[in-house]
Structure formats: structure tokens, C-alpha cells
Amino acid sequence: MKDRRVEVLGVETLFEGFFRMERYTLRHTLFKGGWSRPLRRELFRRNHCVAVLLYDPIRDEVVLLEQFRVAAMVNQMNAGQPDRAWLLEIVAGGIEEGETAAEVARREAWEEAGCEILELRELMSFYTTPGGVAERITLFYGRVDSSRVGGMCGLAEEDEDILTRAVPAEEAFALLRDGAIESGVPIIALQWLMLHRRELRMDLA
Numbered sequence: 001m002k003d004r005r006v007e008v009l010g011v012e013t014l015f016e017g018f019f020r021m022e023r024y025t026l027r028h029t030l031f032k033g034g035w036s037r038p039l040r041r042e043l044f045r046r047n048h049c050v051a052v053l054l055y056d057p058i059r060d061e062v063v064l065l066e067q068f069r070v071a072a073m074v075n076q077m078n079a080g081q082p083d084r085a086w087l088l089e090i091v092a093g094g095i096e097e098g099e100t101a102a103e104v105a106r107r108e109a110w111e112e113a114g115c116e117i118l119e120l121r122e123l124m125s126f127y128t129t130p131g132g133v134a135e136r137i138t139l140f141y142g143r144v145d146s147s148r149v150g151g152m153c154g155l156a157e158e159d160e161d162i163l164t165r166a167v168p169a170e171e172a173f174a175l176l177r178d179g180a181i182e183s184g185v186p187i188i189a190l191q192w193l194m195l196h197r198r199e200l201r202m203d204l205a
Helices: 070-078 101-113 169-177 184-203
Strands: 006-016 020-028 039-045 049-056 061-068 086-089 091-094 119-127 136-143 151-153 162-168
Touching: 049 101, 049 184, 061 070, 061 101, 061 169, 061 184, 086 184, 091 101, 101 119, 101 136, 101 162, 119 184, 136 184, 162 169, 169 184
Parallel strands: 049 136
Antiparallel strands: 006 020, 020 039, 049 061, 049 091, 061 086, 061 162, 119 136, 151 162
């Protein structure tokens, strides 16, 4: 389609709080030509976020976090499995005004995992749920020394209750294959590591 255009006919703010919900009335050009009819779409807005795959290529260990997630709670309670409200994840956090993505990556690695990043590499950026959420994730690889990783982390003032541990890469891949990792961002990060683990280890050989 050569002619790609969008016309915003109206925007309403439905809710304003820690997050924001907006309703757009719009129309867009069609692949077959012409315009769509006016569409109404709700959009959930939050700050763009950063995620960091913390990996120690010398010890061949991945840093994983476990924490409570309300969306998982609702889904798993309906399925009769309330204990599965705790998800395995990687370090992540929102980008505040005046911060760069790299600054957030280093800050969150320290707050959520007690890790100092020795090397930071930006991997990719992607939308999480573009059908209704404006959030975009910037994913990093962070090389760390995992020898002292483990225990309780997180900021009390943000009510964070995070269990952090370093696991062998093969164990992390097994958790992925077995469906024990259900959050999209760590799934993408670990799949990237599967492809690049050998070269990361060779770089430090």
C-alpha cells in the first residue's frame, strides 16, 4: 500500500492516574484503496520501558527475577492456580522524564538484582501489545558477575518484593521450553541468548 495515512477525528481522556486511558476516533487508508469507516479505539498509555537480560558469560548464568503480578493473579485464579501469580522475569523498569534508556537499565539492574553492569549492549526495541497499549520496550544485554547474585531485592517505597537468583543458562532454557516462563519480555530475551550465547562466551575466552 503506497498511500498510508491516518486521520485522527477526536481524542478523549477516559482515565488519568499512574497510567492513562485514552479513546481515539480515527480512520485510515485501506490496502484495497480508499478509507476505513471511523473507528473507536481505546489506548492504554504508560511510560516506555527498558528490560535487561543480565548474563554472566564466564559462569554461564542468567539472572532471573520472581515477583507477583496482578494480571497473572486474575487469570490464574480463574484457572484455579492462584500460586502462579508469581512470574519469572528479567530486570525491567519504566523510563522517567530526563532519563535515557541506558541509565534506566543500569539503575534497575542495581535496584532489582543488586548487579553492576560491566558491559551494556542495546539489542532491540519492540511493542508489547500494539493493539491497545502504547508501551515500547528497549531490550538490553547486560554482562554481569553473577557470583554474588541471589536473595531479596527491590525498593520498599515502591512495594517491590523480588526474589532474585542466578541460574545456569541451560536451566533457564529448560524453564522456557517447559512453559514456566510466561511473560513475553524474558521469552524474547532468552531466545536471543540461545542464538548468541556461544559468541558471548567466545568474546571473553
